Amino acid sequence: MVKFVAKDLNIWFGQVRALKNVDIEIKANEILSIIGPSNSGKTSFLRMLNRLNDLSPGFRMGGWLGFDGEDIRKIDICGLRKRVGMVFALPLPLPLSIFENVAYGVKMHGERRRPKVCALVEHSLKQAYLWDEVKDRLDVSAFKLSGGQQQRLCIARTLAVEPEVILFDEPCSGLDPISTSKVEEAMLKLKKDYTIVLVTNNVKQAARVGDRTAFFLSGELVELDSTEKIFTNPADRRTDGYIRGEFG
Amino acid sequence: MSNTQRSQKIAFFFLFLATLLILVPVGLIVVVIVQKGLPAINWQFLSDIPRQGMRAGGIFPAIIGTFYLVFGAILFALPIGLLAAIYLSEYAGNNPLNRIIKLAIVNLAGVPSVVYGLFGLALFVVFLRFGASILSGSLTLGIMILPIIITTAREALESVPQSFREVSLSLGASKWQTIRHIVLPNAIPGILTGTILGLGRAAGETAPILFTVAAFYLPRLPKSIFDQVMALPYHLYVISTQVPNVEEKIRYGTALVLLSLVLFMNLVAIIIRYNFRKRKKW
Numbered sequence: 001m002v003k004f005v006a007k008d009l010n011i012w013f014g015q016v017r018a019l020k021n022v023d024i025e026i027k028a029n030e031i032l033s034i035i036g037p038s039n040s041g042k043t044s045f046l047r048m049l050n051r052l053n054d055l056s057p058g059f060r061m062g063g064w065l066g067f068d069g070e071d072i073r074k075i076d077i078c079g080l081r082k083r084v085g086m087v088f089a090l091p092l093p094l095p096l097s098i099f100e101n102v103a104y105g106v107k108m109h110g111e112r113r114r115p116k117v118c119a120l121v122e123h124s125l126k127q128a129y130l131w132d133e134v135k136d137r138l139d140v141s142a143f144k145l146s147g148g149q150q151q152r153l154c155i156a157r158t159l160a161v162e163p164e165v166i167l168f169d170e171p172c173s174g175l176d177p178i179s180t181s182k183v184e185e186a187m188l189k190l191k192k193d194y195t196i197v198l199v200t201n202n203v204k205q206a207a208r209v210g211d212r213t214a215f216f217l218s219g220e221l222v223e224l225d226s227t228e229k230i231f232t233n234p235a236d237r238r239t240d241g242y243i244r245g246e247f248g
Numbered sequence: 249m250s251n252t253q254r255s256q257k258i259a260f261f262f263l264f265l266a267t268l269l270i271l272v273p274v275g276l277i278v279v280v281i282v283q284k285g286l287p288a289i290n291w292q293f294l295s296d297i298p299r300q301g302m303r304a305g306g307i308f309p310a311i312i313g314t315f316y317l318v319f320g321a322i323l324f325a326l327p328i329g330l331l332a333a334i335y336l337s338e339y340a341g342n343n344p345l346n347r348i349i350k351l352a353i354v355n356l357a358g359v360p361s362v363v364y365g366l367f368g369l370a371l372f373v374v375f376l377r378f379g380a381s382i383l384s385g386s387l388t389l390g391i392m393i394l395p396i397i398i399t400t401a402r403e404a405l406e407s408v409p410q411s412f413r414e415v416s417l418s419l420g421a422s423k424w425q426t427i428r429h430i431v432l433p434n435a436i437p438g439i440l441t442g443t444i445l446g447l448g449r450a451a452g453e454t455a456p457i458l459f460t461v462a463a464f465y466l467p468r469l470p471k472s473i474f475d476q477v478m479a480l481p482y483h484l485y486v487i488s489t490q491v492p493n494v495e496e497k498i499r500y501g502t503a504l505v506l507l508s509l510v511l512f513m514n515l516v517a518i519i520i521r522y523n524f525r526k527r528k529k530w
Contacts, residue, residue, distance in 0.1 A: 108425050
């Protein structure tokens with residue numbers, strides 16, 4: 001099953017063209033890794049999928065982007081963002097307690113019954129492998145957690161609204177190797193139930209967790225193939241050069 | 249001593265001198281007012297009506313009048329100012345018209361207060377037929393402090409990190425939910441700072457209330473918002489210039505009460521702000 005389809009997708013921020021004629025399909029229950037140097041358009045592409053680019057001044061799009069076969073511009077934006085969750089590059093807890101962070105999205109979508117909210121918070125924290133570390137101090141400020149814990153809290157917060165797709169925007173860029181492996185472990189377990197799109201600066205991370213890998217360069221999709229193919233026998237020599245660290 | 253060190257010493261000296269120059273007048277004002285005014289302060293002075301042509305008795309009606317006027321001005325200006333600030337910072341786009349509106353609001357803060365007084369006289373007292381009343385005076389003072397409240401509230405809202413908004417929206421919260429639950433709670437300390445500034449200004453101004461509410465001599469308390477009242481700044485002006493042979497300690501006592509009233513109201517706002525700041529967690 002296909003979750004997202006982009007056909008001839010172009011986007012601009014003012015005069016700057018951030019994506020050029022991108023054609024891509026994202027399948028359900030896969031982890032698609034997107035690699036590429038900075039300014040290659042990979043984060044801009046990711047932020048198309050939950051329409052977060054709409055917040056940027058001067059944003060325009062051309063072409064077609066569909067989610068479950070529907071034009072993404074025609075779907076109710078709050079409903080879309082509920083179904084397509086996002087984890088940001090830096091751990092960004094809201095200035096609330098641990099519990100309230102995870103419960104925030106749930107409450108915004110109208111769930112007021114306390115037992116239901118508590119159950120969702122516990123389930124989400126368990127899915128993000130954070131429950132055992134925080135279960136005794138749920139009412140403590142989220143800023144008291146370590147960076148790695150904060151990032152897993154952000155994952156739990158995204159899971160709590162029960163999305164279908166989770167977008168990860170360089171989720172481990174600020175984390176140490178042990179925290180990184182915990183986040184990666186969580187991602188691999190989540191694949192069963194969710195579609196995951198992972199933007200990463202870390203080529204090795206793409207190799208470790210991605211089913212398929214896409215390589216972006218200067219706003220163009222250079223190559224998209226199975227992770228194994230991309231890392232052993234890429235079709236484009238620019239992909240080969242990037243993976244071997246010749247530029248970045 | 250090297251050249252660098254010497255110029256550093258000289259710079260340090262002048263910076264310190266400038267700070268001292270600010271502190272000295274402020275300190276002197278407080279010392280003089282307290283020294284000359286304190287002998288007048290007693291229970292009768294605070295709770296009695298003025299007697300013997302305002303040369304004796306108390307200033308209770310003026311205290312109550314100023315309190316009502318400031319309270320009314322905040323009651324009017326804070327909600328409207330806050331809503332306008334939310335619109336300007338969260339909803340209005342960055343187009344030339346909105347930039348002109350923002351610039352106009354900032355400039356309104358610099359309009360002389362007597363102009364607001366005349367405006368209040370024309371609009372509230374005469375055109376809307378509120379007469380010289382607490383209502384007219386409060387509205388005039390409220391309009392005067394609106395620009396301060398809007399500008400500071402807008403800055404407070406804009407200083408809430410954009411990333412918080414993105415996180416909230418990315419979870420599927422609507423724009424209004426994001427403002428209501430994330431932006432506004434984190435902007436409250438800054439909004440209160442603006443309220444404090446507005447409050448002090450409203451309590452101390454004479455010109456805007458001169459034509460719209462202030463009574464020269466009215467030794468009873470107001471019964472409704474359509475009554476005139478005495479007010480501390482105007483009363484101070486009256487007993488300093490219009491009534492002969494008023495004892496010095498009564499004039500300074502009145503000034504001391506006005507100063508204390510403003511400080512007290514500020515203190516309340518500062519305590520509220522402190523409690524919100526403690527909860528700020530980034």
